Amino acid sequence: MYISPHFTMQEACKSATAVRLGIDNYPPALLLPSLKATAQNILEPARDHFGVPFSPSSFYRCMLLNRAINSSDESQHRKGQAVDFEIPGISNIVLAHWIKDNLDFDQLILEFYQEGDPTSGWVHASWTPTGRRNQVLTIGKTTSLGLPKLSR
Numbered sequence: 001m002y003i004s005p006h007f008t009m010q011e012a013c014k015s016a017t018a019v020r021l022g023i024d025n026y027p028p029a030l031l032l033p034s035l036k037a038t039a040q041n042i043l044e045p046a047r048d049h050f051g052v053p054f055s056p057s058s059f060y061r062c063m064l065l066n067r068a069i070n071s072s073d074e075s076q077h078r079k080g081q082a083v084d085f086e087i088p089g090i091s092n093i094v095l096a097h098w099i100k101d102n103l104d105f106d107q108l109i110l111e112f113y114q115e116g117d118p119t120s121g122w123v124h125a126s127w128t129p130t131g132r133r134n135q136v137l138t139i140g141k142t143t144s145l146g147l148p149k150l151s152r
């Protein structure tokens with residue numbers, strides 16, 4: 001089932017950790033609108049702009065999965081509002097800057113990127129129906145290359 005033109009529900013709940021630990025990471029139906037909105041407002045514009053097929057590395061996470069990877073219970077991944085992704089052939093810093101400059105988002109985090117290694121780390125971006133903060137953060141031992149360490 002597609003949740004947006006290029007992305008499927010299977011991709012939204014896919015997790016190697018969930019498979020390994022036997023966790024059912026299929027989201028409840030009430031989160032479908034959030035998953036669709038995140039895909040439509042974050043993933044689809046990036047897919048259209050860069051023109052490269054990609055699959056998110058982590059999107060929806062149920063509580064058990066989220067705890068298994070030591071993420072906060074408050075993580076927006078649990079609500080289907082956040083997605084982690086990379087785009088083949090595109091530096092993660094380029095992707096993060098493009099999102100910052102072109103999308104209306106809640107939170108954008110460039111995670112564990114290291115200068116000189118374009119594929120290091122990943123991009124976390126979230127979208128909420130109201131009150132979007134357009135907050136930009138970097139996490140990890142990174143040169144931010146213009147991305148502020150705290151909110152802009």
Ligand SMILES: [Zn+2]
Nearest residue numbers: 082083084124
């Ligand atoms: Zn994330």
